[in-house]
Amino acid sequence: MGRSPCCDKLGLKKGPWTQEEDQKLLAYIEEHGHGSWRSLPEKAGLHRCGKSCRLRWTNYLRPDIKRGKFNLQEEQTIIQLHALLGNRWSAIATHLPKRTDNEIKNYWNTHLKKRLVKMGIDPVTHKPKNETPLSSLGLSKNASILSHMAQWESARLEAEARLARESKILHYQTKPSSHHHGFTHKTLSTTWICKTNQGKLNTLTFFNGPEQQFDLFTSNQNKNKSLP
DNA sequence: AAACTATACAACCGCTATACT
C-alpha cells in the first residue's frame, strides 16, 4: 500500500554511481549484509535512498552477476521464454543464471525485439506480423519462421491453459510466494505433450528451476526452433 | 572537427504484494 518516500527526500543523490559510492556499498554489505535497505545508506555513509542502493546492488554490484554479451543460448532462451511468459522479466531471469531481470529486459528492448521485428515477427505476440498467405511468401525462410511460430503458439496456448489450471491447484496446496502474477513459476515442474498445428506431438518440459535444464521442444521435427 | 543521430544500458519512477505492528 504505502509507497516508500525515501527517494523524495531532499539532498539525496541521484544518477550514475561513482566508484567511491560502489566501494562504500560493497564494503558495507560485505561486512554487515544489507539488512534493512532503508537504514543502509546512512550506516554506509551514502547520500542515496535505500531503493537506489538496493537496485545498484541487485543489478550491478552483486558478486554472482555475469556481465557482458549474451550468448546464443541465452538469446534463444530469452526469446522462447518471452513467447511463453511475456514481459515477466523476473520469471525469465530465474532461467538465466547470473543474469538480472533488468539486464534481460534491456537486452530484449534494445536487441531481441528489433531482431524479431526485422524478421517480420510481432515481438509481443511472437506471431508473424502480416498474415500473408504462405504462397505469396518466399517459402524457404518464411516457412520455417511460420512453422516455428505455429509450434510456439501451440505450446504457448497449451501452457497458458495448463498454468491457469495449475495455479488454481497451487493456490490450494501452497501459499503462493510470488507476486501479483498469481502463480509461482519456481514451484512448477511439469512435462506434458502438446500438439502442433500440424498435428505433431511435442514434449514440453517446463520450469524445473533455475539450475535445472530448461528443455523446450525435445521432439525431432523441431530442430529449426532456433532463431538466427 | 563539429554537429547531429542512434544505440546501449544504468538508473529512476510508480505500482502492487507482502510482512509487520
Next chain:
DNA sequence: TAGTATAGCGGTTGTATAGTT
C-alpha cells in the same frame, strides 16, 4: 483488521558512447 513500511517488479527515462553526415 487496518495502516504502514519495505521489497520486488515492469515501464520508462537519462546519459554516455559510437556512428554518421
